[in-house]
Amino acid sequence: MTLDFSKFKKINEGKTKIIYENPADPKSVFMQFKDDITAGDGVKHDIIQGKALVDWQTNKDIFEYLNRCGLQTHYISSPAEKVSLVKKLDQKINLEVVSRRVATGSILHWGNAVEGTRYETPITQFHYKDDPLHDPLLDQKYIEFIIAKKNGWQYKKMVDLNVQVFLHLERAFAQFKVQLVDMKLEYGIIDGDVYLIDEISGGSFRLWPYAKDNPNLQQANVLTELDPQGRLDKDTYRMGEGLDKVISKFAIIANITKNFKDLKI
Template sequence: MSLNFDTMKKVIEGKTKIIYENPAAAHTVYMVFKDDITAGDGLKHDLIEGKSGIDWLTNKNIFEYLNRKGVRTHYISSPQEKVSIVKRLDRKINLEVVTRRVAAGSILKWGNIAEGTRFDPLITQFHYKDDPLHDPMLDDEYIEFIIQSKGSHEYQQMRDINVQVFMILEKAFAHHHIQLVDFKLEYGLIDGVVTLIDEITGGSFRLWPYAKKEPNLNQQNVLAELDPKGRLDKDTYRMGGDLASVKSKFQIIAEITSGFRDLA
């Protein structure tokens, strides 16, 4: 039986999802995916018919895999297409937590780093989530200061989970000859505990296929080993690709992540 959201109370609507109260279980909410796609801090906006179902499947595949791997997440189940049931938050932490393996995107400009530079160990940065302010990055040294002096260990917990998730997904995508370049995740408190929330879909990460059958990824710069032009992520949209191409690439991600169910 299909869920009727017209009878449910809307908690909040974002750019790509709507959250509804779950009258059958107050400690959970429904997360409903939309066909919207945005970029440039929301200034670029389009609708891609069917994107909601594709994103829902990718998110389902990834969160079910992370739950099996023991990651602390908000995800419970997906009762029907485009809809997931997740744990209700005590409080959302208004940060985007970015982890990078390979230099790409904005870090090339503000960090003056060559594209393809490999980070080992991974680097993780915190951004205040505010589109009009362009998601400014928090100073690493100050974060370390407040962890040590103020006991704000939520930062370290978010950093640890980000790295844990990155290592899991990097290995999973490697089975499909794809490098996880970077990603951004979000967090909240559930029962007072820092927990991975929101979605992980084609707009959450950069994915570059391998350029060679056996790439050498253990060097300072791996750009020649990868195929950024074959990217399978939202950069296609950011760079002006047509919506059909964007949808096709997101569909490929959904198909790839469907294979995660067969991984240990």
């Protein structure tokens, strides 16, 4: 199927996707992937030919898997290359919700965490979405206060859904000897409830291959069991590798996720 978006109304354009109205249904929208890649909250920016197609494929495979797992997502279908159909947001939640199984990245700078520390239950962190402020982390005590005292059911739901999504995807990637290290997701309100929205692709998570055939991933620190140098995710881009290398890594992710359709739930 090809969709002629020149006839559709553009609702929104972000760094990596364009949102178009669906003339046939006011409750859904089309999400078209772009070849743009950004880092540092948009400070670093490039175009990589073919990235939209690879990200679209990864996003499709992951969301179809999550829907099969019974998790509440906005994803409906992928009717054309580089295009997904999703339930339209009623209300945006201006947060990025991070889950972490293995300590690395920003948590090392401010949290006194040692790289490779394994969190027995994945930890959840909320960041306020604001590029110029570099998405500041919200205080954990404040989140707990909102959940306990202010009927913050949306926060509670986001934490629960975030952990569920993490565990399902961690198990899926484990089949291919890759560790889901951490992940950043977005949520919104649809029909009065909290839904996982936006995209999940190479820029959404850290993925480190196993360093050995039978790694011991239950121990307190798992760094020696994993191969951060072989990373498959957007850190490749953040660290200044060439764009060819970046797209080749993203293609490896898409080659893995295309098998998710065969996984037992």
